[in-house]
Amino acid sequence: MAVIAQKCPDIKVTVVDINPQRIAAWNDDDLNNLPIYEPGLKEVVAEARGRNLFFSTDIDAAIDAAEMIFISVNTPTKTYGVGKGMAADLKYVELCARQIARVAKTSKIVVEKSTLPVRTAQSIRTILTAEGNGVNFQVLSNPEFLAEGTAVADLHKPDRVLIGGDQDVEGQKAVQALVDIYARWVDRDSIITTNVWSSELSKLAANAILAQRVSSINALSALCEKSGADVDEIAHAIGRDSRIGSKFLKASVGFGGSCFQKDILNLVYIARNYGLTEVADYWEQVIIMNDYQKRRFAANIVKSLFNTVSGKKIALLGWAFKKDTNDTRESAAIYVADYLLNEQAEIWVYDPKVEAEQIYADLDYLNSRSEEENRRLVKVVQTPYEAMHEAHAVAVLTEWDEFKTYDWQKAYENMKKPAFVFDGRNVLNSAELKELGFIYEGIGK
Numbered sequence: 001m002a003v004i005a006q007k008c009p010d011i012k013v014t015v016v017d018i019n020p021q022r023i024a025a026w027n028d029d030d031l032n033n034l035p036i037y038e039p040g041l042k043e044v045v046a047e048a049r050g051r052n053l054f055f056s057t058d059i060d061a062a063i064d065a066a067e068m069i070f071i072s073v074n075t076p077t078k079t080y081g082v083g084k085g086m087a088a089d090l091k092y093v094e095l096c097a098r099q100i101a102r103v104a105k106t107s108k109i110v111v112e113k114s115t116l117p118v119r120t121a122q123s124i125r126t127i128l129t130a131e132g133n134g135v136n137f138q139v140l141s142n143p144e145f146l147a148e149g150t151a152v153a154d155l156h157k158p159d160r161v162l163i164g165g166d167q168d169v170e171g172q173k174a175v176q177a178l179v180d181i182y183a184r185w186v187d188r189d190s191i192i193t194t195n196v197w198s199s200e201l202s203k204l205a206a207n208a209i210l211a212q213r214v215s216s217i218n219a220l221s222a223l224c225e226k227s228g229a230d231v232d233e234i235a236h237a238i239g240r241d242s243r244i245g246s247k248f249l250k251a252s253v254g255f256g257g258s259c260f261q262k263d264i265l266n267l268v269y270i271a272r273n274y275g276l277t278e279v280a281d282y283w284e285q286v287i288i289m290n291d292y293q294k295r296r297f298a299a300n301i302v303k304s305l306f307n308t309v310s311g312k313k314i315a316l317l318g319w320a321f322k323k324d325t326n327d328t329r330e331s332a333a334i335y336v337a338d339y340l341l342n343e344q345a346e347i348w349v350y351d352p353k354v355e356a357e358q359i360y361a362d363l364d365y366l367n368s369r370s371e372e373e374n375r376r377l378v379k380v381v382q383t384p385y386e387a388m389h390e391a392h393a394v395a396v397l398t399e400w401d402e403f404k405t406y407d408w409q410k411a412y413e414n415m416k417k418p419a420f421v422f423d424g425r426n427v428l429n430s431a432e433l434k435e436l437g438f439i440y441e442g443i444g445k
């Protein structure tokens with residue numbers, strides 16, 4: 001929304017949320033206090049806020065004034081009832097639709113921005129029509145393809161913008177209204193228009209196929225470790241095939257983030273609902289492989305440390321699900337830490353952007369042990385050297401650039417010997433570390 005406001009100074013964009021603290025943070029004079037860390041975001045907010053970009057808790061007033069409304073609420077995986085652990089929870093989307101229907105007195109275009117299961121637009125439309133005051137609603141699907149850490153750049157120069165709408169005249173008019181907004185800064189060629197269902201399914205499909213690439217290379221990484229092949233060399237060699245391409249072939253401790261797992265589970269759930277068991281099993285395997293990769297990494301730490309980490313200090317570098325974000329949702333670090341804690345390790349975490357509170361909340365959420373125990377066994381520190389001091393092993397879980405430039409000599413001197421490094425992102429200079437005396441283990445090496 002901030003980028004739309006930046007690119008269209010004549011359009012008034014109001015972002016509303018029921019959470020007053022969040023809105024206050026978006027309105028904070030100090031742009032370092034914005035609720036989301038994302039490179040380039042504070043510059044965009046600085047330019048547009050107060051001009052045509054506003055943040056407010058007055059949801060009814062914003063609905064009343066708007067011609068177009070984007071529903072951008074959370075759609076987490078259901079944690080209860082039918083579809084628990086798989087289906088998307090549409091509670092917040094439904095609440096939004098009901099509120100829009102109740103308040104709207106003039107025609108509106110309602111845009112699904114949240115990632116939603118296929119045919120959700122139909123439910124939104126049904127609620128709007130049934131609850132509404134007879135005003136005309138058009139429902140569009142406009143899935144978000146930005147990746148965290150590069151969100152602003154992705155929005156400024158998207159590979160494509162996808163807009164799905166009804167195929168009748170009114171539907172096409174609504175589609176055109178949204179096309180006209182994006183066309184202010186995106187090539188018309190890169191704006192794809194489809195029917196609503198194709199647009200909804202494309203988002204799930206794009207994430208499923210991206211995640212599948214990561215799971216594919218991670219599956220090969222396990223084979224490399226057994227056979228003596230090097231996964232980076234394989235990724236390079238196959239990535240040069242223009243039909244395959246080089247992106248999303250970086251072997252890792254496992255993918256995380258708010259989208260991949262959730263969207264694939266969603267796809268699996270939908271396929272099962274349609275009775276497509278083989279299709280569901282096929283996509284589910286991407287998740288099974290990812291869980292295996294996280295577990296395999298943690299198990300390898302235990303095995304290398306002479307089959308026990310009980311009472312041993314292990315430093316985790318990185319907690320975010322990838323670099324340049326403070327988002328930790330589904331981060332591999334959470335599961336690796338949990339595994340090591342079950343083995344009675346003492347965990348010291350350093351991440352340049354993630355707060356201690358978040359790390360404890362992530363572990364508490366798993367319910368593996370009491371909150372007191374998580375706080376007793378896990379220390380979150382402000383410098384990497386504190387984390388590594390007297391540690392038996394260091395595990396790199398996020399590919400933050402700064403990890404490459406640490407004084408590894410100093411780290412080595414202060415660690416217990418033999419000093420192990422488990423590089424879950426293959427980002428460190430293995431030759432240099434081995435030279436210093438470390439026992440270095442990467443992924444797929």
Ligand code: UDX
Pocket residue numbers: 144145146147148149207210214247248249250251252253254255256257258259260321322323
């Ligand atoms: C993803 C999609 O890329 C984006 O289009 C969609 O809108 C939201 O979901 P995001 O979750 O921000 O974006 O991160 P992404 O860059 O896709 O990475 C996802 C996970 O895969 C991260 O944990 C990342 O570290 C991991 N990954 C990615 C790898 O392990 N190897 C790779 O080669 C690429």
